[in-house]
Amino acid sequence: MRCLIEQQVLEPALSALARIAQTRAPAAVLQGVLMEAERGQVTLSAYDYDVALRMTVEASVVDPGGAVLPAKLFAELVRRLPKGTVDIATIAPHHLSASIDVGTTHAELHGFDPAEFPVLPDMTGIAPVVISAKTLVEAVESVGYAAAKQDPSRPILEGVYVGYEDGKLVWMATDGLRLAKVSQTVDREMSIRCTIPRRALTELTRLLDADDDATLQVYQSASYVMFAWDGAQLFGRLYQGEYPDTSRAMPREFAAACSVERRRLEEAIERVTILAENERHTVSLYVKEGVLELTSRSAERGHAREEVPLAEFKGDAVKIALNARYVLEMLEAVESSKVVRMQVAQDRRSALFSDESDNLHLISAILTRD
Incomplete structure (x- = not known):
């Protein structure tokens, strides 16, 4: 096999493929990228049985054929090559290694037998x-x-x-x-x-x-x-079997509901979390008329308290303790929303958040002595 590919075309493809190939794969060949050169293009594949990626790039194919080269090394080498045409050719007699040339730069990589690379799933006949x-x-x-x-x-x-x-x-x-x-x-x-x-x-x-x-x-x-x-x-x-029925986890009745500016809430939680317990990142949220009071406490560090004004409130004053990391990850996921709505379940076992697109985010409460 011999092919010529532009470095600017090959580098981003190999970077993506190297993330798929596993350095501790059950089979050594899965640490590599399969190259298949024919008819003016090269198809590059990485596979670890759970995830696979196949990318096709334009190339000048001098000799059709295939090779499997170590993904991480191949990607790192090409990333550091000067811009220009990369000349890749397998080395006789076994054609398991390949030479890589750009200008005055020359390298050789030892590879694997392409015949050992597994066949990717066949989707022929399936309507997309x-x-x-x-x-x-x-x-x-x-x-x-x-x-x-x-x-x-x-x-x-x-x-x-x-x-x-x-x-x-x-x-x-x-x-x-x-x-x-x-x-x-x-x-x-x-x-x-x-x-x-x-x-x-x-x-x-x-x-x-x-x-x-x-x-x-x-x-x-x-x-x-x-x-x-x-x-x-x-x-x-795909995971086999039925996905769990999550409808039963969704609360039907709520003790309180409020709306709050997303960014203001995120900043407040980030601050009070500094003094939260390390393992559970527990922050208490006290919902009451006009404000959402956030508190955290640590026996070793001290305690923190902050109030965030509410845009809307209805129901009873109620307190719930949540994992602050979970709340922050949720708020990051809904960063396009300016306002989020929080509803505290009647049994105080969870809080249901929703964004401006009515997407739902449920977080289980942490049991405390309060």
Whole structure:
């Protein structure tokens, strides 16, 4: 194999692929990027069985063929190469290593056997669902924070649920202590219902531009979902089984409700959290007529108190303790809203937040002696 690719084209593609390839993969070949050169283009693939990325770039192909080169080293080398045409060629007789040349710069990388690289999932024959990049990015950024970071007992909670329900595309994530739910009205019925690894969606949002007018084709099989756009395809292995019924977690009756300026609340919580207990980041929120009083206390550090004016209040004066980190992550997810609404459940076991788009964010209360 021999091909010529512009450094400015190859570098961003390899940077993305290197994030997929694992340095401690179960098979050594999965540490590499598969290069397949033919007909004026090179297809680059990285795969770790849970997430895969395939990108096609323009190239001048001198000799068609394939190679698998170590992803991290390959990406780092190309990133540091001078701008210009990168000449990549496999080295005889075994063609497992490759030479890389730009001007007076020459390097050789030892690679892996392309025959050992696993075949990516085949989505042939599956009708795609079309969705805008902006719609997807907004949804993932709004709910992804609530997915479990690691939950061996319930791995499905590490994913983000997406499904079409009654004219809306519903996105949801929960780790058992908090929940985020976004409903987006769509103009067509969509045959999609699955739970996607948060890691796959996080990588997808890094590759997409939320302000772009690009559209994606979404293909769902029994085991994988594939997002395709502009010469790129990202795969995610789906979690099997039914996503938990979260409707029972949503409170139906509330002791108090209020509206508050989002940025003012965020700044106040950031300040009082400095003196919150390290492990649980406990901050008490006392909702009463006209103000939201925030307090934190630590036996070693001291205590803090701050009042935030309310734009609206109804119900009874009530106090609830929450994990401040959870509140701050929620507020970051709804940063486009100037005002957030908070409702304290009648049983004081949770607080339900909503933004100006009526997206829901539920946070479980921390039991205290107060």
